[in-house]
Amino acid sequence: MDMLRGGTVRRRFTLLYAAGFLGSGTVLLALSHLMSGTRVTGIAPGQLPDGGSGGSGGSGGSAVAAEQQIQDLQRQLAEIQGQQGHRLLVGSLFALLVMAGLSLLLGRVLAGRVLRPLRMITVATRRISAANLHERLAVAGPADEVKELADTVDSLLERLEASFAAQRRFVGNASHELRTPLATMRASLDVAVAKPEPAAQTIVLAGRLRTELDRLDRLLDGFLVLARAQHGALAERTPVPLGGLVAEALTARAGDIAAKGLTVEGVDGAGPPPWTRGSAALLSRLVENVVDNAVVHNQEGGWIRISAGQDDGRVRLVVESGGRVLDQGQVDRLAQPFERLSADRTGSEDGSGLGLSVVAAIVGAHGGRLALRALPAGGLGVTVLLPAAAGPDGDAGVAA
Template identity: 35%
Template sequence: MTRLLKFLGFPWTIRTRLSLLYAGAFFVAGVALIVAIYLYLGVVLDRQFSIRLVNDAAPGAEGQMGAPGVLPPRELMDEAGRISVLVRQARLNTLDTMLMVSLALVGFLTVLAGLIGWLVAGQALRPLRDITATARRVADRSLHERIALDGPKDEIRDLADTLDQMLERLDRSFDSQRRFVANASHELRTPLTITRTLIEVALLEAGADDKLRQLGTTLLAVNQRHEKLTDGLLTLASSEQRGDFHPVGLSDIAGHLVTELRPIADKAGVRLETALQPGMVEGDAFLIERLIQNLLENAIQYNLGENGWVRVSTAVSGKAVELTVENTGPVVPGYEVPGLFEPFRRLASTERLAGTGRAPITRGAGLGLSIVRSVAQTHGGAAEATPREDGGLVVQVRFPAAGSHLGNIEPQTRHPPSP
């Protein structure tokens, strides 16, 4: 029955199951009652007709009965046989009529019981719908809202109070984590900034001392790498905390970052191409900007040394807005693609970098695509990567469009076109 309802597209909800349970219980009880009445009525009819036959036949048969062992006349026996047949036929007709009427009535009342059960179940499950709606709003917006369910102290009220207590603990935990991220951001970035400043001053005062300048340059590169690692870790931690989202233009942010990174791409010998269609998403502008920046920097850095290109496009697809970053570069094995979204994971072969020694992009720590996936999931979207046959990657990020009220978006398989 369950499979049949699912096959027919019937909503197999708790309300549906309760309604069917009410109707089924009523049907079983009705059938049991009909069987009991049918059997009892058969016995009653047998008794009633037997008594009536005796009373009706006794006066006429009294003077015609012979002595014991003597059969009554044939006319009297024929009349009794006909009466017996008529009695049996009348009994069967009565029972059949009762059975047909009772079954039709039970069928009608079963449907009526299902409708009444649907209404009663809807009324009983209304608090659960309120709890679900509040939990969905809390998951989409913030943890400050509470269910605060009114009504009698029953099982549903206990569930709502338990969820409120859980939300309270989660709210305090996330607030503590946000404060930790803010404090860590200040405490970690400040000494690294001071160290970078000291190294830069030391390089200015080094003069013509080649060994000292080489040491300072190496320390400066290491410090920049630590700064980028710290910034990536803090961004990754911040991306997992959903704040207040606002409508932002995905194409506007992508176009702004392409303009900013074009000089770096030109210096690395990489051509930037765009195909941006307007699309609004609900989100944090800083996190979305960081997502696109990571994709563009990776696409520029891990590219061909000559005649490389990066193609950035945005498009609206149904109730989703898609961002696609496609680039040339080294051939990426398909089995290595899922690991690219894990923290601190890089391709084993990254020796061919665009404009090696020319592009002012510090080699990352393997957090770029991890941040991309985390930001996409925080916004209810999804990120996926597909290797190109000629080398390079196609990374696609899908966000719910602003006002679409979608849930999490699953990644879709995409076959990139050849350039």
């Protein structure tokens, strides 16, 4: 029973078919064995065939001799029948073993034949992703259970396509509709401050509002990038130098790194320089967010260790930052939107709570993997693995 409950469906079908065939063959052989037996009728001592009886003299001696011959014949016949029964039993057991092997083979063939349409549906469903939701299985054939399953999957894909299209429209509309009022508010603040001799309270209020508008603008930008990455809307895939993106991100945050007195340790990756393929804008945002996370949530006078390399057909970006000892269970949730550890790590008002969730979405859209780990000595380690690609000149590219 455990073998039937575990394993693949094909294995279970094979065992069920084989058990059915083997059981039927066993019953058939048993019936044949029972029906092939014959019953020998013995002659009572003192009786002769054809109604003869023992007489006197020579006839009595002949009767005794005839009776002895009959008994000998009966004994020989019994021995022959016993030998035949033994041979029949041995032959039946051999036939049963052969039938067991044939039952397994035939069961596997039949199971594969029955499951072939399901495998085709599985392969076709795996091929369909967010980029080609318009495709359908369109299984032809009789209106059986397999076609009903395929039609159900097609109906599900149709609903998913409509849902993805609606969300993509929302992302496109939000990019325009939500940025317009932000730009209007910024312009109004600039007009209020630009008036002759503005009040001091007006200047202070304008500064606070401009800070909140900047924060809202970063939050909106994070939402849009997150939605774009989660829906796999990669307009183009080009070779991108991962090392170059790291250098650009560090240059952009050089002022903040110096203000906090952070020490940046660059470790060159082993192997060829790291190049990957994908959206240059999204990958640049990925590296920026990882570096920003290491700078913003670091301690004064702390350290940042960055390495980028390529091995086993994948490029690897590792960014480690110092800090207090973190709980791994909480770190595992940082890739979710608005997940934060505690106020002492996220006390900065510069963060939107979307940084690592955007990183996770971009990594997933490029077929990569993100790993977050709490460092034993304190701090956070972020590891990004992406598919490797050749540079524009056919080589690995230029390292940072």
